[in-house]
Amino acid sequence: MKLVLEGKAKKIFQSENKSYYIQYFKDSATAFNNKKKRDFNKKGIINNLISSDIFIYLNKNNIRTHFVKKISEREQLIKKVDIIPVEVVVRNYAAGSLVKRLAIKKGKKLKTPLIEFYFKCDELDDPFISDDHITLLNLANRDDIKKIKKVSIKINNLLIKYFRKINFILVDYKLEFGILNKKIILADEISPDSCRLWDIKTKISFDKDIFRENKGNLLKSYNEIIKRLKIEVKNV
Ligand code: TMP
DSSP: OOEEEEOSSEEEEEOSSTTEEEEEEOSEEEETTTTEEEEOTTHHHHHHHHHHHHHHHHHHTTOOBSEEEEOSSSEEEEEOOEEOSEEEEEEEEOOHHHHHHHOOOTTOEEEEEEEEEEEOOGGGTOOEEOHHHHHHTTSSOHHHHHHHHHHHHHHHHHHHHHHHTTTEEEEEEEEEEEEETTEEEEESOOSTTTEEEEETTTOOBOSTHHHHTTOSOHHHHHHHHHHHHTOOOSOO
């Protein structure tokens, strides 16, 4: 298979059918723009299970996504889309960089969900950008930005419900979108690598903050998400 792109946690391969790619989940975890790195045995398998389950749920709820199907332990068949190089962060509670930047108390519930944009650019450390920066850099047009905000709120409502059912608070997370036939399509992954998930009762993290902040056992926590979701697992 021809490798199209290798990222920090995934690889993208060309599929036999030129309209599709194969997304492969690696075991590597990075934080702080690659300054901290480690492999976690089978993390890729776990993230593929969780992200596939979430994308199936979003597809069922009429969100347009790139996800077609899970094809192996570590692989998904996905539609080829033109990725918009913007990370869309949705926040329901204050944590991470929001706490650092604006001194809002960690764990404070936000009055309404907050949507933020970051320019996907490793050399610049993914800087925080505004709608005007997005149009200035020609990353997306005004209409697409409006659509991205609208669909992000829809996704947020669905994901809050999805995680509340299994006793997690969805604190914040990162989405990526692409364009296919002029339509905005949800792409990339949604996994504990790209979300903050806190247990409803204890407020303990079950996400990549375990690795960022050296707290707890990452694989054990990711496996607990699988267990709570009752995802059928072979050999994880
Ligand atoms: P932040 O608080 O560090 O800005 O992160 C907000 C959310 O976005 C958090 O759930 C982690 C996720 N995220 C990524 O998935 N990739 C990234 O590169 C960054 C910076 C954050």
